[in-house]
Amino acid sequence: MTVSAGLGYMLISLGPALSLFVSVIAKKPFLILTLLASMLFWLISLIVLSGAWRAFLPLKSALWWPYVILIITSVIFQEATRLIFWKLYKRLEVVLDAFAEEKFRTRLSWTDKMLIALAGGLGHGVAHAVFFCLSLLTPSFGPATFYADRCSRIPFFFVSAIISLGFTIIHTFSMVIAFNGYAEGKKPDQAMVPAVHMLAAAVTLINLAPGGCVVGVPLVCFMGAVTLYYCWQMVWRKLKDQQSRQRNSSDVHVS
Amino acid sequence: MERSVLDSLGVEIIGVMSPVSICMLLVVLLVSTLSPSSPAAVADSAASATSAATLVYAESPSDPPARRLVGALLNAAAFVALVAVATTLLVLLYYYRFTGFLRNYVRLSAFFVLASMGGSILLSVLRAIDLPLDAFSAIFLLFNLSAVGVPAVLSAAVPILLRQAYLVALAVIVAAWFARLPEWTTWTLLLALALYDLAAVLCPRGPLRVLVELASSRDEELPALVYESRPAGASVSNAVADLGSVELQPVEATPPNRANATQNSDPDLTIVEIESFDETSPLVSNEQPNLSNNDRLQPDIAPRRETGVERNQDISPSSSSSPSPVTTTDSEEFDTSRGIRLGLGDFVFYSVLVGRAAMYDLMTVYACYLAIIAGLGCTLILLSICRHALPALPISITLGIGFYFLTRLLLEPFVVGASANLATILWHRLNYAIAVFSIP
Numbered sequence: 083m084t085v086s087a088g089l090g091y092m093l094i095s096l097g098p099a100l101s102l103f104v105s106v107i108a109k110k111p112f113l114i115l116t117l118l119a120s121m122l123f124w125l126i127s128l129i130v131l132s133g134a135w136r137a138f139l140p141l142k143s144a145l146w147w148p149y150v151i152l153i154i155t156s157v158i159f160q161e162a163t164r165l166i167f168w169k170l171y172k173r174l175e176v177v178l179d180a181f182a183e184e185k186f187r188t189r190l191s192w193t194d195k196m197l198i199a200l201a202g203g204l205g206h207g208v209a210h211a212v213f214f215c216l217s218l219l220t221p222s223f224g225p226a227t228f229y230a231d232r233c234s235r236i237p238f239f240f241v242s243a244i245i246s247l248g249f250t251i252i253h254t255f256s257m258v259i260a261f262n263g264y265a266e267g268k269k270p271d272q273a274m275v276p277a278v279h280m281l282a283a284a285v286t287l288i289n290l291a292p293g294g295c296v297v298g299v300p301l302v303c304f305m306g307a308v309t310l311y312y313c314w315q316m317v318w319r320k321l322k323d324q325q326s327r328q329r330n331s332s333d334v335h336v337s
Numbered sequence: 338m339e340r341s342v343l344d345s346l347g348v349e350i351i352g353v354m355s356p357v358s359i360c361m362l363l364v365v366l367l368v369s370t371l372s373p374s375s376p377a378a379v380a381d382s383a384a385s386a387t388s389a390a391t392l393v394y395a396e397s398p399s400d401p402p403a404r405r406l407v408g409a410l411l412n413a414a415a416f417v418a419l420v421a422v423a424t425t426l427l428v429l430l431y432y433y434r435f436t437g438f439l440r441n442y443v444r445l446s447a448f449f450v451l452a453s454m455g456g457s458i459l460l461s462v463l464r465a466i467d468l469p470l471d472a473f474s475a476i477f478l479l480f481n482l483s484a485v486g487v488p489a490v491l492s493a494a495v496p497i498l499l500r501q502a503y504l505v506a507l508a509v510i511v512a513a514w515f516a517r518l519p520e521w522t523t524w525t526l527l528l529a530l531a532l533y534d535l536a537a538v539l540c541p542r543g544p545l546r547v548l549v550e551l552a553s554s555r556d557e558e559l560p561a562l563v564y565e566s567r568p569a570g571a572s573v574s575n576a577v578a579d580l581g582s583v584e585l586q587p588v589e590a591t592p593p594n595r596a597n598a599t600q601n602s603d604p605d606l607t608i609v610e611i612e613s614f615d616e617t618s619p620l621v622s623n624e625q626p627n628l629s630n631n632d633r634l635q636p637d638i639a640p641r642r643e644t645g646v647e648r649n650q651d652i653s654p655s656s657s658s659s660p661s662p663v664t665t666t667d668s669e670e671f672d673t674s675r676g677i678r679l680g681l682g683d684f685v686f687y688s689v690l691v692g693r694a695a696m697y698d699l700m701t702v703y704a705c706y707l708a709i710i711a712g713l714g715c716t717l718i719l720l721s722i723c724r725h726a727l728p729a730l731p732i733s734i735t736l737g738i739g740f741y742f743l744t745r746l747l748l749e750p751f752v753v754g755a756s757a758n759l760a761t762i763l764w765h766r767l768n769y770a771i772a773v774f775s776i777p
Contacts, residue, residue, distance in 0.1 A: 111347040114354075115714070122707045129704075129743050132751030181346070194343055209703075213748070217700040 088223035091239050095215045095246040099208050099254070106200065113201040120167065120205025127163040128213065131156060149290065153283045160206075161276045164257065167202060168264050192320065195265070196258055203257025207250035215246030233295035241295050245286060248302035252282055255313040262316060271316070278309055350717050352566035353677050354710055356505055357687060361709070363509045364688035365695040365702055367458065368516050370465050372696055409521035413529035420533065424544045431548060436557075440491055443562060447490045447507060451483035455510045490562055497565075504564045508681050512688035516696075523693045527734050530686060534728040549726060562681040677717065683729040687713075690737045701744045708740035709733045 093100075107113045135152065179189050221228070222239040230238045256275040263271025282305040288298035400408070430439055456479050463470055489495045489503040518526065537543040552559045687709050694701040712733030720727055 110343040111345075111351040112343040114351055115347045118354075118707065118710055118714075122711050125704055125707055125740075128751075129740075129747055132747040133743075135751050136747055178346075185345075197343060212703050213700060217698060217703075220699055 084225050085223055087227070087239075088219060091219050091222055091243040092216065094240075094243040095211050095219075095250065096208065098247070099204060099211065099250050102200070102204055102254070106197065107204065110197070113197060116198055116201040117205045117208075120202040121209045123163065123167055124160075124206050124209040127159060128209075131159050149287060153287065154280070157276070157280045157283050161279065164206075164260055164275070168261060171198065171202070171261070192324070195261070196317070199258045199261035200254065202261070203254040206257060207253035210253055211246040211250045214249070215242045218242055232292045233289065234293075236295060236299075241289070241299055244299050245302050248306040249282065251306035252278060252309045255309045258313050259309070259316060262320075274312065278305060281305060349566065349677055350714060353564075353679055353717065354713060356501060356564060356566070357679070357684060357713065358706075358710070360505050360508050360512070360684050361688050361691045361706060363505075364512045364516065364692045367462070367509065367513045368692040368695045371458075371461050371513075405521050406525075409519075409525040412522045413525040416526055417529045417533045420530070421537075421544070424537065424548075428544045428548045428551075431551060443491060444487045447503075447562070448483050448487050450507055450510055451486045451503075452479060454514055455479070455483070455506070458510060458513055491558075493558075501564060504562060504681055505684070507562065508684035508688060512685045512692055515685065515689040516692035520693065520696075523689065524738060527686060527690055527738065531728075531731040531734040534730040538726065538728040563678050564681060564684065565678040677720070679729060683733075686730060687733060687737075690734065690741075694737075694741055697741075697745065698749070700748060701741050704740040704744040704748070705737045708736040712736040 103117075107117055135155075138148070175190065175195070182188060182190055219239055219242070228238045229236075230241075233241060256278060259271050260275040262268070263275070282302055285298055285301040285305065288294040288301065427439065456475075459475070459479065463475075485499075486503045486506070489500050490507070515523070534545075537545040540546065549559065690709065691702055691705050694705040712735070713729065715732050716727055716729050
């Protein structure tokens with residue numbers, strides 16, 4: 083039950099990310115580089131953030147409002163990171179487009195752009211999972227498990243694995259939504275991403291209440307599902323558009 | 338599916354990064370499997386890890402910081418001096434054309450590393466996972482594995498996949514040994530080696546620079562352990578999915594007229610052309626076709642602009658009765674006909690850094706890994722700009738050490754503080770609980 087339990091928790095939190103990596107990212111070298119860059123970016127932002135918070139930590143566990151401030155600043159900071167990442171990507175896209183024109187006589191297709199966004203989001207998600215779940219999971223490979231006082235029914239490791247699964251999904255797909263929103267200038271998409279992130283982060287605060295994890299953990303998963311659904315709707319819409327456009331252009335071609 | 342720019346961009350960089358990542362992953366797994374859990378065992382292992390790197394001063398956790406710092410600096414200085422002397426010796430031997438001797442020496446040391454150090458690591462792994470294995474089959478396996486390694490490390494006739502596997506294995510074994518060094522010595526040693534690397538490659542009369550220029554002027558292989566990532570031939574699209582698909586073809590099977598690929602309609606070959614030649618000067622591709630049609634085993638076609646990193650390490654583990662000299666030579670060079678090459682020493686010291694980080698926490702491992710990979714990426718980008726070979730250690734090691742301490746000092750309290758809102762526990766308490774439970 084020890085190593086297998088640890089591996090199980092790991093796979094719960096990182097399994098979807100792993101399958102995304104193997105099936106999509108690993109086949110394209112550039113996406114791997116994007117993934118690594120995005121992870122590094124997230125890490126740097128986290129280091130800067132923790133440097134700013136260093137003086138106030140560790141928090142007294144009795145009070146709850148410092149956690150609220152901590153979470154709000156973190157989310158704002160991460161969204162700022164996303165914006166910077168987008169700005170950098172925008173510059174890179176020009177170079178990439180030029181390169182693709184020269185070599186392949188085509189520009190980047192919209193699926194390519196979405197793949198890049200997916201890789202960037204996966205980088206954020208995996209980085210989040212590594213820091214907020216995997217780093218806490220190491221003891222779970224040992225011969226014991228751990229129950230926290232305020233969540234006495236579910237093992238602590240299991241809670242953090244599920245929460246990190248939810249956040250990985252949220253991070254991964256909200257990056258796709260955000261990039262698409264920025265590219266097309268859609269305000270709802272742009273606003274939706276920070277809102278979901280903030281809401282999901284706020285939901286984890288429910289865990290602070292005694293027995294709160296019974297409510298909080300499913301809510302985080304629900305937020306993840308919402309993000310996934312929204313992203314799917316968006317991609318499906320674009321796919322439809324693309325298909326009809328292609329059909330139109332081929333009609334024109336025939337006539 | 339249509340080919341896009343995403344498929345082809347960065348194949349070479351990934352070709353170097355994936356073996357480095359595999360090496361680091363293996364070292365981290367080894368270190369975390371073998372790391373002793375009780376303090377007594379820690380002291381025990383520290384005592385047994387006397388080697389060339391702890392010649393001057395044997396660090397003990399009870400010493401005051403000042404003494405430890407001075408001792409660690411002395412250790413690092415002694416080790417770097419040793420490395421410098423060994424490298425100079427190697428350059429001298431190479432200069433006077435003792436190439437056969439050098440090659441045999443490298444083979445011998447590869448055998449010893451695989452057999453003695455690899456054997457001892459194998460033994461402790463078997464012990465750690467409680468796997469019984471009788472002595473006869475262990476020795477039989479070990480001897481066979483090491484014997485195959487002897488031709489594999491230098492000869493070009495061995496399939497490239499096997500060769501790369503052996504080089505990574507050698508790097509893992511040596512790095513696992515180095516990871517047993519005491520903490521302060523490790524850090525100072527890594528920094529000192531990064532500085533040495535910088536000097537030896539970039540100074541006009543640096544030994545490694547002399548060696549690589551000598552090798553390129555003689556148009557022959559370096560008599561050293563160098564990992565080469567071949568530009569992926571026909572299998573660009575799944576080049577990254579697994580290392581093997583790229584490297585399956587042996588050296589002589591490289592398409593002889595790859596430079597003609599520009600005219601070739603095959604999209605795969607076009608991509609190879611883009612990857613391997615576009616970043617280099619046009620004069621390379623001009624003289625490539627006629628030269629490369631020769632039936633040479635090693636198409637040393639393009640004028641190689643290279644500078645290497647070359648390093649000899651002498652590790653004499655006290656646990657083995659006879660000191661086994663190890664030659665780990667590393668050099669990084671940019672060779673247009675064969676993609677990027679990275680010295681084995683870079684593999685070793687990257688992995689040492691990550692292995693040392695693995696003894697602290699998973700977070701530091703992750704941060705160090707990203708920093709090293711980022712440094713490697715920077716070096717590779719610089720390489721395509723500078724066109725002459727560069728030391729691979731300084732940027733990566735500096736970034737790695739920086740990120741390690743940043744993570745350790747800043748990040749951990751933050752992450753633990755933020756994660757605590759999951760269930761309001763503190764890390765110490767968790768550790769305490771685990772410690773209580775794990776006492777048998």
